[in-house]
Amino acid sequence: MPKNFFNSARISEEHLAIALAQVKLGFWELDLETKLIECTDQNRVNFHLSPNEIITEQTIIDSILPEDRWRREEGLKQAMNPETPTYDFEVRVRHYDNKIHWLQVRGTVIFEQTKPVRIIGTTIDISDKKGVEILRDELLNITTHELKSPLSVVKGYLQLLQKFITKTGDSKHQLIAERAITASGKVERLMEEMTIGRLHDQSEMILKKEEVNLEELALEVISNTNLTSHDFELTLSVNTENLTVIADRYRIAQVLTNLVNNAIKYSPGESKVEIEIARENRNIKVSVIDNGIGISETEQTKVFEKFYRVEDTSRIAQGSGIGLFLCSEIIAHHGGEIKIEANPKGKGTVAHFSLPLQIEG
Incomplete structure (x- = not known):
């Protein structure tokens, strides 16, 4: 030896x-x-x-x-x-x-x-390996989100303008309004394709936390949604006095907007979506309830996977399969939980997320 x-x-x-x-x-x-x-x-x-x-x-x-x-x-x-x-x-x-x-x-x-x-x-x-992608993806996500929100508002006003012009019988200006709406739709599709082509898993997420009143935030989301979804009635019920959380307001609005839009997209033939805010131990829970097509038990967790689409939904609504993935990332980085379950009161789903409550004293 x-x-x-x-x-x-x-x-x-x-x-x-x-x-x-x-x-x-x-x-x-x-x-x-x-x-x-x-x-x-x-x-x-x-x-x-x-x-x-x-x-x-x-x-x-x-x-x-x-x-x-x-x-x-x-x-x-x-x-x-x-x-x-x-x-x-x-x-x-x-x-x-x-x-x-x-x-x-x-x-x-x-x-x-x-x-x-x-x-x-x-x-x-592999968190460090993914870190190289974070800055690029964060910039892309923020940019597309900041463009989508005002674009939805613009599109909503264009649709209202089109309805007004139609009543006047002015075919020339009606055609202009229709082309403007079509163009805004193309921009929406382009941003969706950009997101699909560039989005990657994130190991970190930049949060700008502040005190957020969830009732005020929910009312803001409802107001914006009403501009583009005129046929749906959105209601809000609040079952707690303490509504304040420490969170990134823009990120939580992104989550709630996505859940509401999903509830509308997958509720053909229905006209009502409910938002509930309630206390749950030391957390505050926000639920979005619809009476739509529902979701099977086996897919209730899979929907949070990037690019996953529920089977047999493409005929009802188009989507990229990244919305709920982003929601899951945002809530996880806030120390909360997010779930989608069958509606216990009937058909449809209940999508809810919880966040740590800001408790005084």
């Missing part, structure tokens, strides 16, 4: 540990019988787990944001087939500083004959 063998081995091990820490790569192994997981320190860091904590499969599931857990379930389900024993997916976890981290999880199922006995795999924190 060479004289410096053990010293060289120690140095190599130290170098390997440093290299794995630098790339944030963790290793793990799951025993499918005991459900216990053995892993490296870096894997604990990736999932924000304490150094001496006993890790089980449920521990890892609980560490993943609820709206991302279905990705793990689907990947694992496919990997339980000996012909396709590997999986690769991305999920979000929340660290102690309340920041969202993206992890890429890869695994291989080990079989004894045809029985799966354990899974070995890796996790890597």
Whole structure:
């Protein structure tokens, strides 16, 4: 045995540990019988787990944001087939500083004959890799949103002007109004295509937090929506006195506007959408309720995936499949939760999000 063998081995091990820490790569192994997981320190860091904590499969599931857990379930389900024993997916976890981290999880199922006995795999924190895209995407998102809001208002006024001109019988100016509305529609489509082509997952989001009165914000969203959706009645009910949250007003308006627009789009033949604001423990909950086509239980979490479209909805309304993804990102970065469920009072859906309440004292 060479004289410096053990010293060289120690140095190599130290170098390997440093290299794995630098790339944030963790290793793990799951025993499918005991459900216990053995892993490296870096894997604990990736999932924000304490150094001496006993890790089980449920521990890892609980560490993943609820709206991302279905990705793990689907990947694992496919990997339980000996012909396709590997999986690769991305999920979000929340660290102690309340920041969202993206992890890429890869695994291989080990079989004894045809029985799966354990899974070995890796996790890597890919938040930094995504960070390069943040500034570009933030600028794009802000620009398109800031253009879409006034454009919707302009289009609403053009439609009102067209109705007025139609009553006068002035065919020349009616044609001008129609062409202006058509042109505004083309601009909307162009902005949608820009967003689809450039949007990426975000590991961080710039928030400008301030005190926000959610009742005032909801009334503002209703007023803007009424300009473009004349056939729908939007109502607001408030069941709490404390309506103040610390949040990014523009971002929360973006979420509420998207949920209201979805409720309208997917409620053909209906004419009413309700918004409710209520206290829920130390949170304030905002719900958007419709009587539309509804959503299946299996798709209630999938709709928050980027570019996901509910099956058989393209005949009802067009969409890019990014709206709810953005809503999920915004609420997650505010420390809240967002869900879409079947309407318990009948047909349709209830989309709701909760935010930490600003409590005095």
